[in-house]
Amino acid sequence: MRRRSPGPDPARFRTVRYDLLKELAVAMGVITVLVFGLATILSSPDVKPDTIQRWAQEDPVDFVTTATNELAGASLSAQYGPPYNNGTASIQTWWVLHPQEWLGVHQPVDSVNQFVLDPLQKASASDPALGTALTTFTAASSDKQTAWLAAYTTALGTATTDGTTLTVPAADDGPVPALMSSELVVARSGGLDGLLLSSAGTFYQTDYTAPLLFMGDGGHLSGLAMDQHLLGNQWGVMNETGRYPGQAWLWLFQMWYQIPPYNTSTNVDLLVVLTMGVLSLALILVPFIPGLRDIPRWIPIHRLIWRRFYAEQKARAR
Amino acid sequence: MITNERHSDTEPTSASSSVGPKAGGWTGAAARWLERRLPIGKLLPTRQPYYIGSWVYVFGVVTIAALAWVIASGVILAFFGPQWWHESATGRFFNSLHFWSIQLFFIFMVLHLWGQYWAAGWRDGRAPTWMIGVVIFLISIITAFTGYISQQNLDAQWIAVNAKDAINATGAGAFFNPLNFGQMYGLHVMLLPIAVTLLVVLHVIQVRLRGVVAPIGATDADLVDGGTVETSP
Numbered sequence: 229m230r231r232r233s234p235g236p237d238p239a240r241f242r243t244v245r246y247d248l249l250k251e252l253a254v255a256m257g258v259i260t261v262l263v264f265g266l267a268t269i270l271s272s273p274d275v276k277p278d279t280i281q282r283w284a285q286e287d288p289v290d291f292v293t294t295a296t297n298e299l300a301g302a303s304l305s306a307q308y309g310p311p312y313n314n315g316t317a318s319i320q321t322w323w324v325l326h327p328q329e330w331l332g333v334h335q336p337v338d339s340v341n342q343f344v345l346d347p348l349q350k351a352s353a354s355d356p357a358l359g360t361a362l363t364t365f366t367a368a369s370s371d372k373q374t375a376w377l378a379a380y381t382t383a384l385g386t387a388t389t390d391g392t393t394l395t396v397p398a399a400d401d402g403p404v405p406a407l408m409s410s411e412l413v414v415a416r417s418g419g420l421d422g423l424l425l426s427s428a429g430t431f432y433q434t435d436y437t438a439p440l441l442f443m444g445d446g447g448h449l450s451g452l453a454m455d456q457h458l459l460g461n462q463w464g465v466m467n468e469t470g471r472y473p474g475q476a477w478l479w480l481f482q483m484w485y486q487i488p489p490y491n492t493s494t495n496v497d498l499l500v501v502l503t504m505g506v507l508s509l510a511l512i513l514v515p516f517i518p519g520l521r522d523i524p525r526w527i528p529i530h531r532l533i534w535r536r537f538y539a540e541q542k543a544r545a546r
Numbered sequence: 547m548i549t550n551e552r553h554s555d556t557e558p559t560s561a562s563s564s565v566g567p568k569a570g571g572w573t574g575a576a577a578r579w580l581e582r583r584l585p586i587g588k589l590l591p592t593r594q595p596y597y598i599g600s601w602v603y604v605f606g607v608v609t610i611a612a613l614a615w616v617i618a619s620g621v622i623l624a625f626f627g628p629q630w631w632h633e634s635a636t637g638r639f640f641n642s643l644h645f646w647s648i649q650l651f652f653i654f655m656v657l658h659l660w661g662q663y664w665a666a667g668w669r670d671g672r673a674p675t676w677m678i679g680v681v682i683f684l685i686s687i688i689t690a691f692t693g694y695i696s697q698q699n700l701d702a703q704w705i706a707v708n709a710k711d712a713i714n715a716t717g718a719g720a721f722f723n724p725l726n727f728g729q730m731y732g733l734h735v736m737l738l739p740i741a742v743t744l745l746v747v748l749h750v751i752q753v754r755l756r757g758v759v760a761p762i763g764a765t766d767a768d769l770v771d772g773g774t775v776e777t778s779p
Contacts (some may be wrong), residue, residue, distance in 0.1 A: 234670045234671070234766050235669055235670045235759070235760045236760050236763055236765065236766055236768065237757070237760075238586045238594075238595045238757035238758055238759070238760055239595075239757060240769045240770070241595035241596060241597065241760070241764075241768065241769055241770065242595070242596045242770045243594060243595055243596060244591055244594060244595075244596045244599070245592065245593060245594040245777055246591060246592060246598070247589065247592070248590060249590070251607055252611065254615065255561075255604070255608045255611040256608045256611045258611070259608055259611035259612050259614075259615060259647070259650060260609065260611075260615065262646075262650060263612070263615050263646050263650065266642070266645070266646040266649075266650075267639060267642035267643045267645070267646050268639075270642070270643075270646070271638065271639075271642050272638065272641050272642040272644075272645040272646070272698075273645075273701065274631075274632060274638070274641070274697070274747040275699055275700040275701065276699060276700065277698065277699050277700050277702070277703050278700060278703060293588065308714075310714070310717075310719070310720070311714060311719040311720045311723070318711065318714065318715075320674075320715040327715075327716050327717030327718075328714060328715055328716070328719070330716050330717055330720070330721065331717035331718075331720035331721075334719070334720040334721065335719070335720075335723055335725075335726075336571055344693065351760055359628070363659075377601035382744050408672075431573045433730025434726065434727045434731070435723070435725070435726040435727070435728060435729075436726070436727050437723060437726060438727040440703060440706060440707055440725045441707075443707070443727065444707040445701070449703060449704065449707065450704075452700060452704075453700070453704040453708075456700065456701075456702050456704075458701065458705075458708075460708065463672055464704075464708070465705075465708075468701055469699070469700055469701045472645075474694075474701075475687075475691065475694060476652070477652050477656065477687060477690070478687070495715070496713075496717040497712040497715035497716075498716065499714050500705050500712065501712055501715060508680075509685055510638075510675050511680050512680045512681065512684075513677075514663070514668065514676065515668035515672075515673035515676055515677070516682075517671065520746060521666065521668070524663060524666040524762065525666065525762055526666065527664075529664040530664055530665055530666070530741075530762045532760065533600050533602045533661065533664065533665050533761075534594075534597050534600060534761040534762075535595075535600075536597070536599060536600075537761045537764070538761070538763075539653050540768075541733075541763075541764075541768060544767065
């Protein structure tokens with residue numbers, strides 16, 4: 229490999245006075261004015277978080293449909309795969325790379341019990357009819373449960389609500405209407421937010437995996453996100469709620485999701501992360517990559533950076 | 547290490563005043579290494595090559611100034627806890643300082659990165675400086691990501707729910723769970739900012755020790771041997 233000879237030592241150039249700390253102090257002053265000005269005039273975004281209670285109150289049909297899917301084990305989170313469970317719905321692979329499967333289940337989530345049956349079991353302590361419905365459901369065969377849930381899901385397709393009452397057409401759905409009616413009552417009271425947060429059985433809790441997965445399976449949270457232009461196809465990673473800038477520095481990461489072959493692949497996330505990993509590594513290793521490291525020499529933007537130096541160099545050459 | 551040797555009133559107290567090149571044990575050796583590798587004249591210079599009179603050198607120092615406000619506002623927010631800024635007007639103001647200083651930090655860091663790219667700032671043994679700089683950029687992105695998730699609002703909820711798939715797809719979801727507020731908050735206020743700050747200090751030391759890279763195409767003909775001094779007006 230041909231090596232370029234090292235450039236001249238900076239210490240051997242003509243020098244000028246330079247006050248490093250004064251420059252830092254001036255920069256601090258300018259940034260302080262900018263930061264305080266922007267904070268005072270524009271404040272910062274803070275749209276209240278969604279809650280399961282709000283979801284159940286504002287969109288009971290979507291809430292009950294989601295809860296029914298959870299009970300049937302048919303939701304995305306119920307079938308997700310690692311790190312939550314042994315499903316396969318969200319496993320992504322590329323070539324010989326199966327990292328999601330290699331790492332396995334580390335945040336166990338049991339949608340059927342955590343999201344529906346366990347909260348209802350607690351609520352049944354003061355509701356004998358709910359206790360009976362639960363016993364009927366859990367004692368039934370798997371085929372019977374599936375048939376009840378399928379019938380109820382079909383009936384939900386024509387369910388109506390007046391804002392307070394959910395009316396689901398009658399069907400051969402056994403105890404499922406009673407279970408879902410109670411799930412809705414618990415959710416509307418705010419109880420399900422707390423029950424899902426404490427579903428791991430600990431008093432102190434900062435892990436929102438269960439409630440956020442449950443909310444992610446429904447349409448309420450994504451509806452609010454769409455209103456705020458936060459969805460992937462809205463370049464949502466770069467946006468914030470309101471009219472504030474988001475993580476604009478992730479524009480390249482977001483761009484891959486909009487173009488083929490990424491946006492047509494079922495392994496889109498893994499492909500995008502691998503691509504960004506390779507590009508990040510290339511950025512780190514720019515000084516050692518022929519071509520990439522030579523571009524600044526080929527495109528003379530450096531002549532703008534050191535305009536005075538090159539003007540003097542040209543004058544000396546005359 | 548403390549030994550039982552008697553202290554002499556005439557014993558040298560600094561490596562530089564020690565007798566002999568190997569005096570002072572490990573401490574003396576460390577002091578001599580630091581004096582040799584980090585001379586104060588290079589760390590805090592009062593003169594620089596004349597070619598640094600360019601706008602491109604401003605971006606690095608303003609990035610550091612923005613980082614100072616990111617850290618200062620972040621420390622206040624962390625002290626009062628993650629709920630505070632949602633309930634208090636003062637807290638909201640400090641969150642706004644944090645929000646805008648982060649935006650400025652990234653804007654100037656990216657400008658600094660581009661400036662150094664077009665200046666080919668890695669030349670003449672400065673590749674480690676460039677590499678550490680890019681690592682700072684990448685860790686800053688992760689730090690900001692954990693910050694957005696720690697906001698405890700709608701944006702935080704959606705980013706966590708949406709981002710989990712990309713993280714899980716790589717297998718990293720096994721140990722990095724964006725739905726776990728406690729983990730994200732801990733990383734955001736402690737480990738990641740410490741990493742960014744230490745790497746920025748290392749980056750600045752690297753810049754100071756090597757000096758500012760000479761212009762592309764500079765030759766010995768551009769030098770003034772002996773460092774003839776130009777007095778600033």
